[in-house]
Amino acid sequence: MLHRVLPAPDPLQPDSLDAVAFDRLCSWVRQHFNVLPLTAAVQRLEQGTLPQRALCVTFDDGYADNHDVALPILQRHGLSAAFFVTTGVLDGGCMWNDVLACAVRNTRHDRLKLHGLEMPGVGLESVATPMQRLALMQRLTAAVKYLPAARREAACAEVARVADVAAPRDLMLTSTQVRALYRAGMCIGSHTHTHPILAELEAHAIRTELRNSRSTLERLLDASVDLLAYPNGKWGPDVDSRCVQLAQECGFRSALTTDWGTADHATHRMLLPRFTPWDRSRLKFVLRMAHNLNRCAVRTSAGLADPSMLTTIQANNQLPVADTLLGMSNDWLPQPHGNTDARATEAVSGTAS
Numbered sequence: 001m002l003h004r005v006l007p008a009p010d011p012l013q014p015d016s017l018d019a020v021a022f023d024r025l026c027s028w029v030r031q032h033f034n035v036l037p038l039t040a041a042v043q044r045l046e047q048g049t050l051p052q053r054a055l056c057v058t059f060d061d062g063y064a065d066n067h068d069v070a071l072p073i074l075q076r077h078g079l080s081a082a083f084f085v086t087t088g089v090l091d092g093g094c095m096w097n098d099v100l101a102c103a104v105r106n107t108r109h110d111r112l113k114l115h116g117l118e119m120p121g122v123g124l125e126s127v128a129t130p131m132q133r134l135a136l137m138q139r140l141t142a143a144v145k146y147l148p149a150a151r152r153e154a155a156c157a158e159v160a161r162v163a164d165v166a167a168p169r170d171l172m173l174t175s176t177q178v179r180a181l182y183r184a185g186m187c188i189g190s191h192t193h194t195h196p197i198l199a200e201l202e203a204h205a206i207r208t209e210l211r212n213s214r215s216t217l218e219r220l221l222d223a224s225v226d227l228l229a230y231p232n233g234k235w236g237p238d239v240d241s242r243c244v245q246l247a248q249e250c251g252f253r254s255a256l257t258t259d260w261g262t263a264d265h266a267t268h269r270m271l272l273p274r275f276t277p278w279d280r281s282r283l284k285f286v287l288r289m290a291h292n293l294n295r296c297a298v299r300t301s302a303g304l305a306d307p308s309m310l311t312t313i314q315a316n317n318q319l320p321v322a323d324t325l326l327g328m329s330n331d332w333l334p335q336p337h338g339n340t341d342a343r344a345t346e347a348v349s350g351t352a353s
């Protein structure tokens, strides 16, 4: 799971890949995995016809750099990816976390008087150095993330006002760019309309978020859209069985969480896990992939209120996780061992989700 691919490294965005790092990641992934379009991978997971070491690349939120920077690199490597778009910020909008981050990152002031936020420990903040700016961004983001939407928006607007920085108008995808991604053979999915924490909403508000987003994308693409990535995406605080059921009712056939792991025949197709390959070294990347295969987050009826919602996905074989890990190890650190496993590995990233 990825979010942004910056044109160049930015020390104030340490969790975002830059073009060079993404290019390197694509070459590792292409060398060692079978990268599939997400729609095809889900279909083949259901049919039990996944190839060995199947992997999907996904992007959340809908940043313009997904089109401008990531797409040409993906095309150069012959890779497909899925892009999950927050439709409410298409064409010039900006998500709350970026309003906050841009304000602190770009302010020309050395200090910000943030007493008006009424947050414990937040007041007169020094932002004279990049480290101070980064630390404040992280503190403020954590402080407002789970506030009710209106209070969160107000808090971010207050930071932007004090910092004297206007929200960027060119950060997110335009409708034209989404169409271009789709026409380039990429999968497009919904990331809701306004990126709320779905589990905190009433049922009618969840339906509105999902329907608005899906219908916006379907109008835009003149095609059916049935992929969803839950905002934030952690089972429990962000996604619950109610969200899953409503997403199915609203026409989504597959949905992705941000719970770390890989999908196999037992994984609920509305709770497909992902993880973030942010590693800078090949060895760490290998270890992370192996670790996530081992986790193999499986959601069964134990996690859902209504067991009848479960959809069992048949893989073409069902090797235990230990064999998968051996297979992975053998592929990455060559040793003789046969690998006949078939798993869909969601390669992903993990900042705001």
Ligand SMILES: [Zn+2]
Pocket (backbone or CB within 6 Å): 060, 061, 191, 195, 231, 232, 352, 353
């Ligand atoms: Zn997101």
